[in-house]
Amino acid sequence: MRVAFSFPAMLTVLLLGVLWILSSGNLNDTDIWWHLRNAEYLFETHHLPSQDMYSFTVAGEGWMNHEWLGEIPFYAAWRLDGLVGITVLRLLLVESIFLLLLYLCQRSSGNFKASILACGFCSFLGSISFGPRMILFGYLYMVLVLIVLERFRSTGKGLWLLPPVFCLWVNTHGSWVLGFILFSVTAAAGFVDGRWGRVESLKWSSQQRRKLIAAGLASAAALFVNPYGWRLVVYPIQFGSKLKVPIENVTEWSSVSFHDARGTLTILLVFGLLLVALVRDRRWLLAEIAALLLAIYFGLTYVRFLLFLSIIAAPLLAKLLDFIPSYQPDLDKPIINMMLMVVFGVGVVHSFPLMSETALQAELAREYPTQILPYLRTHPPAGPVLNQFEWGGYLIFYEPTMKVFIDSRVDVFEYAGVFGDYLDLVQLKNPREILEKYGIRYVLFPPAERLTYILEHDPRWKVNYRDAVSVLFERVAFGSNQGT
Amino acid sequence: MSVSIETIIKPNKKLPLLHMVFSFPAMLTVGLLAIVWALSSGKANDPDIWWHLRNAEYLFQTHQLPSQDMYSFTVAGKDWMNYEWLAEIPFYLAWRASGMVGVNLLWMLVVQGIFVGLLYLSYRTSRNFKASVLACGFCSFLAVVSFGPRTILFGYVLMILLLIILERFRSTGRGPLWLLPPLFCIWVNAHGSWLIGLIVFGIIGAAGLVEGRWGRIEGLRWTPSQFRKLALAGVATVAALFINPFGWRLVIYPFEFAAKQKLNVAHIAEWVSVDFHNTRGKFVLVLLIALIIAAVFRNCTWQLTELCLLLFALYCGLTYIRFLFLLGLVAAPILAKLLDFVPPYDPEIDKPILNVLFIGGLLFWATYSYPPATQRTLENSLAETYPAQIVSYLQSHPPNGNVLNAYLWGGYFIWHNRDLKVFVDSRVDIYEYSGVFADYLDLAGLKNPEQILDKYQIRYVLFPPDEPLHYLLEHDPVWKIDYRDEVCTLFERTEPSTPPLTAVQ
Numbered sequence: 001m002r003v004a005f006s007f008p009a010m011l012t013v014l015l016l017g018v019l020w021i022l023s024s025g026n027l028n029d030t031d032i033w034w035h036l037r038n039a040e041y042l043f044e045t046h047h048l049p050s051q052d053m054y055s056f057t058v059a060g061e062g063w064m065n066h067e068w069l070g071e072i073p074f075y076a077a078w079r080l081d082g083l084v085g086i087t088v089l090r091l092l093l094v095e096s097i098f099l100l101l102l103y104l105c106q107r108s109s110g111n112f113k114a115s116i117l118a119c120g121f122c123s124f125l126g127s128i129s130f131g132p133r134m135i136l137f138g139y140l141y142m143v144l145v146l147i148v149l150e151r152f153r154s155t156g157k158g159l160w161l162l163p164p165v166f167c168l169w170v171n172t173h174g175s176w177v178l179g180f181i182l183f184s185v186t187a188a189a190g191f192v193d194g195r196w197g198r199v200e201s202l203k204w205s206s207q208q209r210r211k212l213i214a215a216g217l218a219s220a221a222a223l224f225v226n227p228y229g230w231r232l233v234v235y236p237i238q239f240g241s242k243l244k245v246p247i248e249n250v251t252e253w254s255s256v257s258f259h260d261a262r263g264t265l266t267i268l269l270v271f272g273l274l275l276v277a278l279v280r281d282r283r284w285l286l287a288e289i290a291a292l293l294l295a296i297y298f299g300l301t302y303v304r305f306l307l308f309l310s311i312i313a314a315p316l317l318a319k320l321l322d323f324i325p326s327y328q329p330d331l332d333k334p335i336i337n338m339m340l341m342v343v344f345g346v347g348v349v350h351s352f353p354l355m356s357e358t359a360l361q362a363e364l365a366r367e368y369p370t371q372i373l374p375y376l377r378t379h380p381p382a383g384p385v386l387n388q389f390e391w392g393g394y395l396i397f398y399e400p401t402m403k404v405f406i407d408s409r410v411d412v413f414e415y416a417g418v419f420g421d422y423l424d425l426v427q428l429k430n431p432r433e434i435l436e437k438y439g440i441r442y443v444l445f446p447p448a449e450r451l452t453y454i455l456e457h458d459p460r461w462k463v464n465y466r467d468a469v470s471v472l473f474e475r476v477a478f479g480s481n482q483g484t
Numbered sequence: 485m486s487v488s489i490e491t492i493i494k495p496n497k498k499l500p501l502l503h504m505v506f507s508f509p510a511m512l513t514v515g516l517l518a519i520v521w522a523l524s525s526g527k528a529n530d531p532d533i534w535w536h537l538r539n540a541e542y543l544f545q546t547h548q549l550p551s552q553d554m555y556s557f558t559v560a561g562k563d564w565m566n567y568e569w570l571a572e573i574p575f576y577l578a579w580r581a582s583g584m585v586g587v588n589l590l591w592m593l594v595v596q597g598i599f600v601g602l603l604y605l606s607y608r609t610s611r612n613f614k615a616s617v618l619a620c621g622f623c624s625f626l627a628v629v630s631f632g633p634r635t636i637l638f639g640y641v642l643m644i645l646l647l648i649i650l651e652r653f654r655s656t657g658r659g660p661l662w663l664l665p666p667l668f669c670i671w672v673n674a675h676g677s678w679l680i681g682l683i684v685f686g687i688i689g690a691a692g693l694v695e696g697r698w699g700r701i702e703g704l705r706w707t708p709s710q711f712r713k714l715a716l717a718g719v720a721t722v723a724a725l726f727i728n729p730f731g732w733r734l735v736i737y738p739f740e741f742a743a744k745q746k747l748n749v750a751h752i753a754e755w756v757s758v759d760f761h762n763t764r765g766k767f768v769l770v771l772l773i774a775l776i777i778a779a780v781f782r783n784c785t786w787q788l789t790e791l792c793l794l795l796f797a798l799y800c801g802l803t804y805i806r807f808l809f810l811l812g813l814v815a816a817p818i819l820a821k822l823l824d825f826v827p828p829y830d831p832e833i834d835k836p837i838l839n840v841l842f843i844g845g846l847l848f849w850a851t852y853s854y855p856p857a858t859q860r861t862l863e864n865s866l867a868e869t870y871p872a873q874i875v876s877y878l879q880s881h882p883p884n885g886n887v888l889n890a891y892l893w894g895g896y897f898i899w900h901n902r903d904l905k906v907f908v909d910s911r912v913d914i915y916e917y918s919g920v921f922a923d924y925l926d927l928a929g930l931k932n933p934e935q936i937l938d939k940y941q942i943r944y945v946l947f948p949p950d951e952p953l954h955y956l957l958e959h960d961p962v963w964k965i966d967y968r969d970e971v972c973t974l975f976e977r978t979e980p981s982t983p984p985l986t987a988v989q
Contacts, residue, residue: 277779
C-alpha cells in the first residue's frame with residue numbers, strides 16, 4: 001500500500017496522465033485502415049497478401065506486407081471493440097513504451113524524479129508518433145533492446161532476449177534496422193578502452209565480447225525467420241535507397257520545422273544537451289554519445305524519428321539532471337500522494353475522456369469521406385475512381401468493393417510510377433493526360449484542392465455528390481479533345 | 485592590439501613583401517576566397533534587386549525618397565517606407581558604372597570582404613590561421629543562402645565589423661567603441677538586420693556582467709571603466725538609430741515586421757526553417773554534431789559571450805534559413821578555436837615556390853571554372869527565370885488593363901518595364917498590410933480565383949507555365965493567350981468580368 005501511494009508512484013501516474021492527454025483524440029492515421037484490411041484477410045484466409053488486392057492502378061503487382069505482425073493486435077482490438085479498441089491499444093502501447101523508458105532512465109540515473117522529468121519532456125517530443133501506428137511496436141522493442149543492453153552492461157546477463165525481440169521486430173516494423181544499429185554501436189563502443197575529454201569507453205571483457213558476438217549473430221539469423229525471407233530483411237534498405245518521392249513528399253518524412261512547438265522543443269533539447277555537456281562535469285559513455293548523435297541526425301532529418309530521439313535522449317537527460325534531489329522515502333506522505341493521484345487521474349479522465357465509438361466516428365468524419373459511403377454503396381462507381389492519397393486506406397477498409405487509385409502503401413505505388421503521377425495530378429501538371437492514362441471516370445477529392453476547383457469548372461465533369469469533406473465528380477464526356 | 489598579416493606569418497620578424505605575398509597563409513586565403521567565389525557564381529538572381537535599383541534611380545533623379553507606392557496598381561499611392569534606401573545606392577552606382585556586371589561584381593566583392601573580415605576575426609580569436617581558414621571555409625557553405633545582389637549583405641558587413649570591434653574591446657580592454665554609433669546609423673538606413681546587431685551587442689554587453697566558471701564555461705566581468713564605455717556606446721548607438729529619413733518609424737520597422745508580417749514569414753522561401761534533406765541542412769547538422777562532439781570530447785574553455793552568441797545564432801539559423809549567414813559569422817571563430825589541434829603555421833617550413841604554384845592554380849581554377857559573368861551571360865541567366873523575352877512584346881503591345889503578374893517577377897517589371905504597373909512584387913510589407921498578398925496566395929492556390937481576378941479587374945495574367953493558375957486559364961474559354969515563351973505566358977481576358985468592376989485603389 002505504501003509503495004502504491006508513494007511519491008514515485010504519484011509521479012508515475014502524473015507521467016501516464018500526460019501521455020494520456022497527448023494521445024487523446026489522435027486517431028487520424030492514413031495507414032491503419034489498410035493494416036486492418038490486411039489482418040482481416042489473414043484471419044479469413046490464413047494467408048498473407050503477396051500482391052496488391054486493393055487498387056486498380058497496381059492490381060496484381062507483387063507486394064510484401066512488411067508489417068503483418070503489428071497488424072494483428074490492432075485488428076484484434078478492432079474486433080473486440082471497434083475504434084475504441086484501437087484507441088485503447090494505441091494508448092496502452094504509448095504508456096508501455098514510456099513506462100519501460102522510465103524504468104531505463106531510473107536504471108541509468110538512479111534518480112526517479114530526474115527520470116520522470118526527462119520522460120515527461122521527451123513525451124512531448126515523441127508525441128508525433130502517438131497515433132494507431134505499427135511503429136509504436138518498433139519503439140517498444142527499441143526500449144526493450146536498450147534495457148537488455150543496459151542490464152548486460154551492468155550485470156553481464158540477459159542478451160538471450162535479443163534474438164526473439166529482433167525476430168518479432170522484423171515482422172512488425174522496418175525500424176528494426178535502427179535497433180540493430182543501436183546494438184552494433186553499443187557493442188562496437190566496448191571494443192575500445194579510453195577516455196577523451198568527458199567521454200569514456202569501457203572495454204567488454206572477453207566473455208562479454210563472446211556473448212555479444214553470439215547474440216548479434218543469433219539476432220541477425222532471427223531476422224530471417226519471417227514469411228518473406230531475405231526480401232523482408234533488405235526491405236528497409238531498399239526503402240531508403242529507392243523510395244525518394246515519398247521521402248520528399250510525405251509529411252512524416254520531412255525535417256523538423258522549427259516554427260512550431262515541436263521544433264522549439266527540439267531546439268531546447270539540443271541546446272540543453274550542449275549546455276549540460278559544457279557545464280556538468282560528468283562522464284558520458286562513448287556508446288551513449290554515438291547513439292545520441294545518430295538519434296539527433298534521424299530526429300532532425302525526419303520528424304517521424306523524434307520519438308527515437310526521445311527514447312535515446314531521455315536516459316541521458318535523466319543522468320544529466322542528477323542535481324535534482326533524489327527520492328527520500330522517509331519524507332514521503334502517502335496520503336497526500338494518494339489525493340494527488342486521485343485528483344490528477346480523475347481530472348485527466350474527466351477532461352480527456354476515452355472517446356466513444358460515436359465520438360471517434362464523428363472525429364473521423366471530419367477528415368475522411370465518411371458521409372459518402374452510403375452513397376457509394378447505393379451508387380457504385382461504374383469506372384475507375386481517382387481518390388485522394390490520404391483516403392485510400394479508409395476506402396479500402398470501409399468500402400472493400402471499391403478499388404482505389406492510391407493509398408498510403410507508397411512503396412508499390414512509387415515503383416509503378418503511380419505516386420509520381422498522383423503528385424503531378426494534384427500539382428496540375430498535365431492532369432488531363434494522366435486522367436486519360438488511367439481511364440479515370442470518377443474523382444473523389446476534398447473541396448479545397450486545386451484539382452477539385454479545376455474539375456468544378458470543367459464542363460466535361462459533373463458533380464455527383466458533395467458534402468463538407470468530399471466531392472465526387474463524374475466525367476460526362478470522354479476523349480482528350482472534348483470540352484474546354 | 486591589432487594583428488597584421490606580418491604577425492600572422494611571423495610575429496617578431498619582418499619578412500620580405502614577396503615572401504609574405506606568397507606565404508602559406510596567403511595561399512590559404514586565396515583558397516578560401518576561391519571557394520567563396522565559386523559558391524557565389526551564378527547567383528545573380530534576386531527578386532528584390534530590381535525595385536531597389538528603381539528606388540535608387542528615383543532618389544538620384546528627384547533627390548527624394550519615395551514615400552508611397554509608385555510601382556503597382558493594387559496599392560498605388562499607399563504609404564510605403566524605403567527602409568533599405570542607403571544600401572540601394574552602391575548597387576545603383578554599380579549598375580550605372582557597368583550594368584548588371586557592375587551589380588554582380590559589387591555583391592561578390594562585398595561577400596569576399598565579409599569573409600576576409602571573418603577570417604581576421606577567426607584568427608584573432610583562435611591565433612591559428614589554418615584552423616581559421618578551415619572554419620571560414622566550412623561556414624561559407626552555410627552563408628551561401630544569402631549570396632546574391634542583396635542589401636542584407638551590407639548588414640553582414642556591418643555585423644562583422646561590430647564583432648571585430650567588440651572582440652578587440654573584450655580582448656584588449658580598448659577598441660574603437662566610438663565607431664558603433666556611426667556603424668549603427670549606417671546600418672539602420674541600410675537594412676533591418678541592425679536589430680540583430682543590437683541584440684548581438686546586448687548579448688556581449690550582458691555576458692560581461694557576470695563573472696565565474698561553470699564547468700567549461702567562463703564568464704569575465706567588464707571592469708567598471710569598460711562597462712561605462714559600453715553603456716555610453718550603447719546609449720549613443722540607440723540614439724544614432726534615429727538619424728534616418730523616417731525617424732522612429734524606421735526604428736520600429738523590424739518589430740512591426742515580426743509582429744505583423746505573418747504571411748511573409750509563412751510563405752517566403754528564405755523564412756522557412758532548415759531542411760536537413762538538402763546540402764545546406766547537412767552542413768548545419770554537421771555543425772551541430774561537431775559542436776556537441778567538441779563539448780564532450782575537448783577540454784576547451786568556452787567564453788560565456790561566445791556560447792550565448794552561438795545559441796542565439798543557432799536559434800535564428802535553424803528557424804529561418806536567411807540567418808544561416810549570421811550563424812556562419814558567429815560559428816566560424818568558435819570553430820577555429822575548437823580546431824586548435826590543427827598545427828599552427830610554421831614559417832620555417834614554408835615553400836613560397838609551392839605557394840605560388842598553388843595560388844596560380846587556384847586563381848586559374850576559380851576564373852576558368854567560374855569565369856566572371858559578362859552582361860550577355862547575366863542576361864541569359866536572368867532570362868531563364870525572368871520573363872525577359874516578353875518585355876519587348878509588352879513595349880510594342882502595352883496592356884490595356886490591369887495585369888496580374890507572378891510574385892517573383894514584380895520587381896523585374898518595375899525595373900525593366902516602367903509603364904507597367906504590377907499587381908505584386910517582393911516588397912511584401914505593403915502588399916500584406918493591404919491584403920493583396922493574401923489574395924495573391926489564394927489566387928496561386930486556386931482559392932476563389934475568379935472572384936479575386938474580378939475584384940482587381942484583372943484583364944491580363946502573366947504567369948509561368950508550371951503554375952496551377954496557368955493551367956486553369958489555359959483551359960478557360962474566357963481567357964486567350966496573347967503571348968507565350970518558355971518562361972511565361974500572357975493571358976488576356978476575352979470577356980468582361982462578371983460582377984460590376986470595382987476599383988481597389
